[in-house]
Amino acid sequence: MTAITAQPLTLEEFLKLPETKPSSEYINGEITLKPMPKGRHSRLQGKLCTTINQIAEEPQIAYAFPELRCSFGGRSIVPDVAVFLWEHIQFTADGQVPDNFDLPPDWTIEILSPEQKPNKVIGNILHCLKHGSRLGWFIDPDDLSILVFLPGQQPELLQAEDDLPVLPETQMLLTVNQVFNWLKMGS
Template identity: 25%
Template sequence: MVLSTEVALNPDKEYEVVDGQPEEKVMGGARHSGVGTRLIVRLGLHVEANQLGGVYGPDATFKIGRNDRLPDVSFVAADRIPPEGEPEGIWEIAPDLAVEIISPNDLYEKVTSKVLEYLAAGVRQVWLISPEHRTLTIYFSPTQTQILTEEDELVCEDLFPGFRCLIRDLFRNPGKS
């Protein structure tokens, strides 16, 4: 990512650009990564099998209003992917789905602001995953949400027809059933 700033950026870190300034995206560790990867695998297999579009990991950058954001997981519907394919760099559009996985060091205000920013930019759904509480909150709008616990099943017919995922599977201990 190229920024027009005089701040020296660590090339080993990921940065979002917020209000024109680089903001380090602090990675959340193994549990955070495991939850994201389990979701990417399940969602990616379904999306690919049904040619619904593309699923992306935490290094895909999207133009969200004035900011450049890196959701932990994202999805762009097939009909929105340009004929020439995925961009080499930043997506100049908002994704259809943005997923943020809450890290222990995340601040409530920053996470909430990011959710509202995604929705204002046209993201159709924002999923906020809490590994600590083992929940997935779906934001359809700033005032319409659905909270799923590990006893629930994630079904998202409008974005992913036929997709089903038990919430507990996202939090499952690797190598355990």
């Protein structure tokens, strides 16, 4: 992530700025650019959203959004995958998805890119948990591990055939190896 602010802005001022590509985040008064997703990151992000939504969208349990801006608790962040329980999505009067999400995702997923600082990414997960998220995943494609965060508990490093915790409402069964096997497209 690259810092791009010369002088501090308020969250309200930041939210009035035009969106950037790649996305920018507002953390502790500073604006930073997220790195542009590369192949492995993009593949994992797409498969996670697809897998979660295949199970949870039609029965209106939850929805996984890629790169969704979430502004709450004095920050505006863009998790790689933000999963919201259906009942927490504040649909418009005509039933459409809202543009603004001013609450933490129920489940936040971050995929580490080579240019990112792990502690900054983990800091966003911890911020989500502090403000009401129920689950956080920190995926490291180089290490083939997933660090799992649950409120009030120590993080747990999962690898290989370890079962991954998910939102219980989704009733998904996934292991760490299943997630990383999505990277093998040509075999």
